[in-house]
Amino acid sequence: MSVVKLSNVDIAITRGGIKIVEKISFEIQSGQILGLVGESGSGKTTVSMALLGHTRKGAVIESGSITIDGHEIVGADDKMLRSLRGGTIAYVPQDPGTALNPGLRIGRQILESLEKHQPDVDHEVHMARVREVLTEVALPSDTDFLRRYPHQLSGGQQQRVAIAIAFACRPKVIVCDEPTTGLDVTTQSKVLATIRALCREHGVAALYVSHDLAVVSELADDVAVMYAGRIVESGNRDEIFFNSIHPYTRRLIRALPDIAGRNQILGISGYAPMPWDRPSGCAFAPRCADAQSICSQSVPELTKISASHNVNCHRHKDSTKIVATARIERESISASAQPLLGINNLDGFYGSRQVLFDTNIHIQPGECVALVGESGSGKTTLSRCIGGLHDDYKGEISYFGNTLGKHALERKKEERRDIQYIFQSPYASINPRRPIGSTITRQLELFFGMKGSAADARVKELLDLVSLPHAIITSFPDQLSGGERQRVAIARALAAEPKLLVCDEITSALDVSVQASVIETLKNLQSSTSVAMLFVTHNLALTRSIANRVAVMRKGTIVEYGGLDEVFNSPKAEYTNRLLQHTPTLK
């Protein structure tokens, strides 16, 4: 019997009645995990919270039915919802950093669910359960630990506390909303293993929400793919990952960085529409290569392909198979006597705290070196040293053999022009109160004294380079999507005609499909302008799609440095091996 059953659920914004999600139907059996994937804004969180009868302020479950363990949720009264929430169905939030109460000890936060849902049980029995559930999520359970506050735990520990809270009352269903976003791969893989084991052992049905297909492929039994508020395809894991039919699912799988290095990643141009400007007909039509006139006229009906496999696409019979294009081998660029950038024996500090230890990296002209490491490993500090934004270091950074000034202001104008830094958040470099065109022309004027029609023409060229429409010139940053903004930041950097681009986690805030497009843009640039790059990322798989050479950093030390194939096929450092193992992939 299905513990969770949704049929035709519509959730709408109260004012105006705009639908956030429409006709959502799925079932989950006990002990099974359903992965719900989709781009940002597709409505995943909205659906997952609806399972607990909760909607965000200003939204309402308009119609349909949600049953949890036989209880109807839609229209249920508060008393009924309160007895189900936390007891029968529990929620693991996206960001435990903000979802745990900063003012309460974690022991208390676990205990209170038990007290609420099992009021007749003795305190000692509850405490025993608190300790037991902490052990189940592989955390210490001593009194000292119970008395900690959330801020005294690491991100991974906080997330496991959130999971412990969810599992405390032995629920029948748990809903996990991207519970591993922001965690390091090794921590992520532990958290995933914990969730998997708990669901299997206790027969818990789980809805696992994620934008990361690779994670879902490792965890889920069944998968539902959402696009613009609808489920466009659903099926068991193999049907979705290896026999998908919907063009969106197919493209999404191709956008996934492939750590095995077989395939080239492929972006989907454009971006997912907001609820208020979703096109009529098939919402994917504007981005779909298979779209025909019928697609923009009517919403495709659900078609059953097999007992478990459903798809909503007018062309389910003949949608284009997207064959994986083999990854283009990049010939490694041999080391020369005079590298473009040399980082020699660099020790980086924050006051008395040393964060970088004896770092050596050399970048040849036209080469892309990826710098990989978990959060806090010192990647950003190193890239900021290169960009002249952090000057608390010993050692040398040389540019074509000449030592660079530590601070950007101590560097020559040409040096500043030749080395351009792109931030993780494009807001840091794009003035929000300036139209895009003027953001770029300022750069042209600053470095080349270029003005007027010459500058305008150059802006258009630059926009072409990063595949942005010219119409964007008069737009303001807040009118653009994250991917577009990031491309503006790239165009702005390119305006300086740099020899080296330092890209600091520039795709980490983007959806996979957009990330893939940005990577494509960078790759095209590399072949057309032979600009060198330092590509900083926490995503090892991603480096395979762009880098010639990889440096792996751990706690401020480079533990592995070599050509792409060398690092991936015969890693020397144990740490690299661990990263490779824990990076989720489609298998």
Added chain:
Amino acid sequence: MMSKIRDFFNQGGLLLFALGRILAGIPIIIALTVLVFMATQALPGDAAVSYLANTATPERLAAIREQLNLDDPLWVQYFSWASDALRLDFGMTLTGETSVSAILGERIQNTLILMASSGIIAIPLSIVIGTYAAVRRGKIFDNVSSLVTLVLASLPEFVVAIFVVFLLATNIFQIFPAISFVEPGTLAWADPMSLVLPSLTLILAVTPYVSRIMRGSMIEVMESEYIQMARLKGLSERTVILRHALPNAIAPTIQVIALQLAWLAGGVVVVEAVFAYPGIGTVMIDSVKARDLPIVQAITLMIAALYVVLNILADIGTILSTPRLRTKHARKNDTSDVFAAMDGDQ
């Protein structure tokens, strides 16, 4: 709350922090003595001239100069005044009949009684109003209380005082005395009726500010993710508000409460004047009129010192009510074992 206080003193680091804050207050108080002293030096002529004004005769001038050591160099004057002041000895009044301390002693107690009786009511009241308005955001209670507090906040306190007198002492009801007559030699609580109207005025002056801040802070907390999480655990709305929201909302309000209390000390001057309440406010006004410098200096210094003390208390209170800050100042080994645990996590 009790356990928090216990923790606080168990953790030596916190006690050290508190001591540090108090020690840091000392130079501020000393700086204040300099300021107060300098401010009175800036008056035209010297203290003796300004006190005696038209009645000045060479002998009387000399007598007063003698009493205040006005013929000594400035820094000697300052040191003898300041070192006495720090021992709470403010010398004799210029009338020469009593010591400043004797006049102020009783008055200060009366003023503190007035401030305490208003604070004890105003602070919990504002927290309740602010919280309830936040929980009922957009409903009738919220709208009405927003309007009322806005109006009250914009009225000067003497207007409030006059209104209170009009309503409760003279024209409409005649329940409470319009003038707080306190038998000299007794304290204000000997006659609680005399406290009612001045306290009420101060409560009406303070509550609007604090409750508005409390409301804002509470609204912010109620919209946080951990409140949503608490609801998704199935907790009752009561538990969500009282256990999860309120403590987190009060912490940022403490600084405002302290400021308001300090402000009470200033506002008290006006209110005491209206009700002829025998506190330091009325003495202050009388001695400014009489240009009796030692009293003015003493009162100014004490009000300033009260600000400093309240600020220190607010800092400590904020830390006590914010676990993140509290643990930061706790014993060192506590945090180091957190990092050990974090390493084990990887």
